Amino acid sequence: MTGRKWTSKSLASSFFHQIFYVAIRLGGRWAAYFMLLFVVGFYALHPGVRGRSAEYRRRIVGNRGFLANLWFCYRHYLEFGKMLADRAVLGILGKFRMATGAEDTELLRDLLAEEQKGLIIVTGHAGCWQLGTAGLKDIDAPKAVVLYRDTRDVDRQYYEHRNNGQAPFRIIDPTGPMGGAVEMMEALKQGSILCFMGDRNFGDGSSGVKVDFLGGKIEVPVGAYRLASIMGTPVVVTFSRRTGPGKGEIWVSGAIQVPHGLGRNAEAYRPYAQIFADSLEEYVRSYPLQFYNFYDMWENEG
Structure with a gap:
């Protein structure tokens, strides 16, 4: 390899x-x-x-x-x-324009209002995902992002250039105690939009499953779907893309219905992780230059 x-x-x-x-x-x-x-x-x-x-x-x-x-x-x-x-x-x-369709914004608002159990958004390392919360600015709800940060990463997030480095959303470390599960559940109970990355697994083998992607097998995390099953929270897949200098757009790709009470076994969540992987492959086929997982995702396929 x-x-x-x-x-x-x-x-x-x-x-x-x-x-x-x-x-x-x-x-x-x-x-x-x-x-x-x-x-x-x-x-x-x-x-x-x-x-x-x-x-x-x-x-x-x-x-x-x-x-x-x-x-x-x-x-x-x-x-x-x-x-x-x-x-x-x-x-x-302070210059960047993130466009969001009115229908997508209304859909997210409706899901938050109807379920009143927060909302889980799953996306990938594609497009302008690091600016994705800018596309949620018109939704009046607290935001939380599950974010892993390597101590050797010296490239600043956009919010670290101002406001004393304070993020405009809650940051939850997936490598923290219990994988940050307690903080995630708290955020959803408070009606937050909780954002996950669905294409990289930071935990051990028990926290991920193998799915089909671009003709091979990759391991992806199931934490978002497991949490949705526990909390009864709806899951929405979103993607973004950079459309030009200082411009991007974000959209809802689809929804994933995760049944209640599936338990802790990661294999129970494979079908829902595969739905995300299929959506990501469709995105990558359309925008091949805007997918940013710079490592061999298929190294341990099988």
Whole structure:
């Protein structure tokens, strides 16, 4: 395998990130984009960094030769870099527009009002997911995000550039006591929108299941569906995409109906995890340059 296990450790040092942030303060979004042309070129040419997404490229576009694969890799990493630049611009300059359809907003409001048990949103590391809560600003409900943060990740979230670094939503660490389950249940009891990432498993094997994705098997977490079964909370799948400089859109892809009382066995939740994986594959087929799991997700398939 040419890939490697996922890590959120930043590729660049804190010093180089600071240079990037200064460029944004002085020259705005386009200064950041200009720097990315060269930085991304270096990373795309680096065999170790390029190899992180090699298995994904093989599955999404096949083996089209070195130059064609290198060009796809460059565009893929550049798109990711622009998303990170947009995130920093939002934090530093307060500029980013996230569009949400009126029907989707109304659907989320209705689910919150009808069930009164909170709402679980499941998404993936795709599009402009790190800015996704901006698309929920018109929904009057507390928000909570299940967020893992590696201590070696020095790239700032957008809210860390202002407001004393305080997030505009509650952060729940999935590696905390009991996987943060108590905090998650509290959030739902308070009527919160609770956001999960559905395409990476941070726990041990008991917290995930194997599902079909892009012609192979990957392991995904089932915590969101297990919590929905316990609490009777509706689950909605959403995705976002970057549509241009400083612009994105977020939409509801579908809903997942999880029955009550399925228990703790992860295998009971495989059908619901597969619904998410199918939705994610449909997204990836449509926007192949906006999927950002830079590791071999299929390494232990079987």
